[in-house]
Amino acid sequence: MPQPLATRAPAKINLTLHVLGRRADGYHELESLVAFAGTGDDLRLEPGPGLALQVGGPTAPLAGSNADNLVLKAARLLAERVENLAVGTFHLTKRLPVAAGIGGGSSDAAAALRLLARLNGLGLSHPAVREAARLTGADVPVCLEPRARMMRGAGESLGPALDLPRLLAVLVNPRVPVETPAVFRELGLQPGESLPGAAHPAMETSSSDPIFAALKAARNDLEPPARRIEPLVGEALGLIGATGACRLARMSGSGATCFGIYDDCTAAAEAARRIGRERPDWWVKATSLR
Numbered sequence: 001m002p003q004p005l006a007t008r009a010p011a012k013i014n015l016t017l018h019v020l021g022r023r024a025d026g027y028h029e030l031e032s033l034v035a036f037a038g039t040g041d042d043l044r045l046e047p048g049p050g051l052a053l054q055v056g057g058p059t060a061p062l063a064g065s066n067a068d069n070l071v072l073k074a075a076r077l078l079a080e081r082v083e084n085l086a087v088g089t090f091h092l093t094k095r096l097p098v099a100a101g102i103g104g105g106s107s108d109a110a111a112a113l114r115l116l117a118r119l120n121g122l123g124l125s126h127p128a129v130r131e132a133a134r135l136t137g138a139d140v141p142v143c144l145e146p147r148a149r150m151m152r153g154a155g156e157s158l159g160p161a162l163d164l165p166r167l168l169a170v171l172v173n174p175r176v177p178v179e180t181p182a183v184f185r186e187l188g189l190q191p192g193e194s195l196p197g198a199a200h201p202a203m204e205t206s207s208s209d210p211i212f213a214a215l216k217a218a219r220n221d222l223e224p225p226a227r228r229i230e231p232l233v234g235e236a237l238g239l240i241g242a243t244g245a246c247r248l249a250r251m252s253g254s255g256a257t258c259f260g261i262y263d264d265c266t267a268a269a270e271a272a273r274r275i276g277r278e279r280p281d282w283w284v285k286a287t288s289l290r
Helices: 070-081 104-120 127-136 141-143 180-187 208-217 223-228 232-241 267-276
Strands: 003-015 018-022 026-048 052-056 087-095 149-153 167-173 246-251 258-262 282-290
Touching: 003 070, 003 104, 003 167, 003 180, 003 258, 026 104, 026 167, 026 208, 026 267, 052 208, 070 104, 087 104, 104 127, 127 141, 180 223, 223 232, 223 246, 223 282, 232 246, 232 258, 232 267, 258 282, 267 282
Parallel strands: 052 087
Antiparallel strands: 003 026, 018 026, 026 087, 026 149, 026 282, 167 258, 167 282, 246 258
């Protein structure tokens, strides 16, 4: 019998997120530098005759019903496109907070597609795998091969993988869900309307100093509306910014997870301990981003 296959579903961090405007079809045109964290959920696939999902882990109770889980949605979409697709039972260990702006569900779905592709001898560039990712959700394609890259459009246009220097970071989530549609509604763009603001800076990835300069010149346009919806986002950013040696504090995605970037792992670990002491009920994690 085939042995179980396993992979990590890393947290997706929007280091930048520029909203260029809202398209006539209602979708928002984005430009975002995406990186992936060393922390995430874990997914295992036990090959078998039918498709099933078991969910456990610290944040499993908040993940919703299995019927709505993106792991099964992605698997079913791939099965519709590949005849006699070998499947099995997925075992998902949830560690990431949900509705948190770090793509937990999307990364889980992408991990499921990676495992099914491996089980069936399919490359990740296979048209059926790519199409299943696109139809599962806007953030799933960028999570399929979790490496830093630019993401544009509504998530459908991906740049090449970037040689991003390792960034030491702290992730902070106040354990309040922030729903993405609500944040975009609060942004208030009408179809065909553009959002003014400086263009996204070019990303020089040869060393950390050019990256820091580019990141500071960029922004997350969803941060102000998210802060209006959920004031704890602003509190989290304030706590991160007040830690020693913080080079940048910003919200990821549509929130509520925020991140701080530091020069070294010692400073990041100390920042995580400090925030954890002040807010012991929050989700706080020191990690690295690539």
